[in-house]
Amino acid sequence: MSVTGFFTDSTLCIGCKACEVACKEWNQIPDDGFLWSGLSYDNTIELSASTWRHVQFLERSLPVAGARRRESAAWEFHSDVCKHCENAGCLEACPTGSIVRTEFGGVYIQPDVCNGCGYCVVSCPFGVPDRNPSDGRVFKCTFCYDRQRGGLEPACAKACPTGSIAFGPLETLHDRALRRLEELGEQGIRDASIYDASEGSVGGIHAFSLVRGDPRAYNLPPAPEIPTVHLKTAWRSAAAGALFLLAACAAAFAGTRR
Amino acid sequence: MRIRRADERSERRLEELREQAWRAGRVEAPGVRPSGAPFPKATAETGYYGLPLLKPPTWTWEVPLYFFAGGAAGAASVIAANSRRRDPALSRDARFLSAVGAAVSPLLLVSDLGRPARFLNMLRVFKPQSPMSVGAWTLVFFSSASTAAALADLAEERGVAPRLARVLGPPAGFAAAASGLVMATYTGVLVGATAIPVWSESAPLLPVHFAASGLATAGSLLELAGNRSRALNRLGLAAAAVETGIGAALEASRRPALEPAKKGWSGRVVRAGGLLSGPLPLALRLLFPRSKRARRFAAASSVIGSLLTRAGWVAAGKASAKNSR
Numbered sequence: 001m002s003v004t005g006f007f008t009d010s011t012l013c014i015g016c017k018a019c020e021v022a023c024k025e026w027n028q029i030p031d032d033g034f035l036w037s038g039l040s041y042d043n044t045i046e047l048s049a050s051t052w053r054h055v056q057f058l059e060r061s062l063p064v065a066g067a068r069r070r071e072s073a074a075w076e077f078h079s080d081v082c083k084h085c086e087n088a089g090c091l092e093a094c095p096t097g098s099i100v101r102t103e104f105g106g107v108y109i110q111p112d113v114c115n116g117c118g119y120c121v122v123s124c125p126f127g128v129p130d131r132n133p134s135d136g137r138v139f140k141c142t143f144c145y146d147r148q149r150g151g152l153e154p155a156c157a158k159a160c161p162t163g164s165i166a167f168g169p170l171e172t173l174h175d176r177a178l179r180r181l182e183e184l185g186e187q188g189i190r191d192a193s194i195y196d197a198s199e200g201s202v203g204g205i206h207a208f209s210l211v212r213g214d215p216r217a218y219n220l221p222p223a224p225e226i227p228t229v230h231l232k233t234a235w236r237s238a239a240a241g242a243l244f245l246l247a248a249c250a251a252a253f254a255g256t257r258r
Numbered sequence: 259m260r261i262r263r264a265d266e267r268s269e270r271r272l273e274e275l276r277e278q279a280w281r282a283g284r285v286e287a288p289g290v291r292p293s294g295a296p297f298p299k300a301t302a303e304t305g306y307y308g309l310p311l312l313k314p315p316t317w318t319w320e321v322p323l324y325f326f327a328g329g330a331a332g333a334a335s336v337i338a339a340n341s342r343r344r345d346p347a348l349s350r351d352a353r354f355l356s357a358v359g360a361a362v363s364p365l366l367l368v369s370d371l372g373r374p375a376r377f378l379n380m381l382r383v384f385k386p387q388s389p390m391s392v393g394a395w396t397l398v399f400f401s402s403a404s405t406a407a408a409l410a411d412l413a414e415e416r417g418v419a420p421r422l423a424r425v426l427g428p429p430a431g432f433a434a435a436a437s438g439l440v441m442a443t444y445t446g447v448l449v450g451a452t453a454i455p456v457w458s459e460s461a462p463l464l465p466v467h468f469a470a471s472g473l474a475t476a477g478s479l480l481e482l483a484g485n486r487s488r489a490l491n492r493l494g495l496a497a498a499a500v501e502t503g504i505g506a507a508l509e510a511s512r513r514p515a516l517e518p519a520k521k522g523w524s525g526r527v528v529r530a531g532g533l534l535s536g537p538l539p540l541a542l543r544l545l546f547p548r549s550k551r552a553r554r555f556a557a558a559s560s561v562i563g564s565l566l567t568r569a570g571w572v573a574a575g576k577a578s579a580k581n582s583r
Contacts, residue, residue: 038294038297039297039298039300039307039309040300042307045309046309056300056306058300058306059299059300060300089453092385092387092388093388093389093390093452094385094388094390095380095383095385095388095390095391095393095394096376096379096380096382096383097382097383097385098379113376113379113382114372114373114376114379115371115372115373115374115376115377115379115380116316116371116372116373116376117370117371117372117380117390118315118316118317118370118372119388119390119448121313121315121316122312122313122315122449122452122453122454122457122575122579123451123452123453124312124313124453125312125453126311127310127311127312127313127453127579127582128313129313130313131316131372132372135372136371136372136373137372137373138372213302214301214302216301216302216303216305216583217300217301217302217304217305217306218300218306219305219306219309219311219583221311225453227451227452227453227458228387228451230450230451230452230458230461231387231389231447231451233450233461233462234389234446234447234450234451234461234462234464234465235447235465236462237443237446237447237450237461237462237463237464237465237466238440238443238444238446238447238465238466238469239443240465240466241442241443241446241465241466241467241468241469241470242439242440242442242443242469244466244469244470244473244496244500245333245336245439245442245443245469245472245473246336246340246439248473248492248493248496248497249336249337249339249340249341249473249493250340251492251496252340252489252490252492252493252496253340253341253344253345253489
């Protein structure tokens, strides 16, 4: 099986939220309340146990030719999703072995194994896995593992009307993203970049994006790290703590008489 | 509705408008300011509308209490093993304390799970790279060993199968002490190796911190239970000294990620815990080495301080996730 991926091209997104709806319908995810956030057209707010695709709406101020003031002239849309990291913090942290790597390279939570310990929630540098309070278990995008098993593309990619969500073999998607970046450059769009977290310990993500402007404005962390990088320091400190316990006890009782 | 009364200012403004319209042919108004303005923005500095990037820990009140109980139980088993020859009465008490902690700990841990009935799924696999997995196995091993050690003492005392108790007691006590060392320290690794900034930045500090805190709790509880051993006073001194040093290091650090451990509600709890488990018992034990009352005060202060420390650090993690951009 080849490793599959998502390439989300935000410059093609029209903010229709068909991916959100498709994801909810196919995966039968409950609603997350019908709230008006007041944050542009985004009433979903974040990826959560009940939202596995989330369309972000950014109102950017751009200088407009001829206008006297900087106007809120650009509207960016970006469909956010679980990144399916090459080195996944949630997968390493999961104590039950519920979170596994599928044959398609995706990161999948087995709902029949998860006991809701919540350790993956604090181990994801992107803030994706979320515990459903009424169910007790943790949920996130499954990369439509069921559909992929059946040779189908994920629901969100299938429902996307503009090709903003591209699904396919990961290598071909990388080439496609680079070509798209070049194409945009030729059109004079120079503030676009590919966000794939390939530089740090995460080692790249299988659901990567092309966004305009600073990725931080999309809550995409500039230097995400897999928490296992802290293990060495922490266990070394634990060894020091254990040594202190032993030494203190040995010293304290050495002087006492029987 | 507010009734607007004409005054000097309002009339001057109206005249200004007429003046402007007369001169320019149009007027410039400041515009309407909607309630709630200015609205959050999605920028590099504020992140996505100032919404947190990370999810806060789902852990409820059971978890800091578990850190407290498990840490104290682990340290108690180490005290029990070290005092076996020199002070058998103290060792028996320490084994009992350790067994009580070992009985309470799994209950707390299980009830915090989203699906408590599935606790045993923790024992499907062993993953050394997951501190939670290491901790679950350690807890199972430690609970069994320390309960066995305490039961062996009890059996010997009551004369029930004394020979078996004498054979099983020492290895059980040794196993409890060995796993107790992990019990007292691994929780620091558990929170240190996460994506939560205030925790991961404190990864070099927390395991030692929790070890000292656990030792202080175990020793202090034994003192409060009536043990007069001078060794316990020395343990209290050592733990309080380490806690003071860690508190000082935390205060001296200027890293912005550590702010939730110093500022706000969580910071206040961490600080209060630090004072009660560091400088206060240290001063009491140093200044009044002969006073029984000072020792009791120091012991009580250490126990409360340790509890606050655990609660404060878990709260700091939640605050840290909320502030993440």
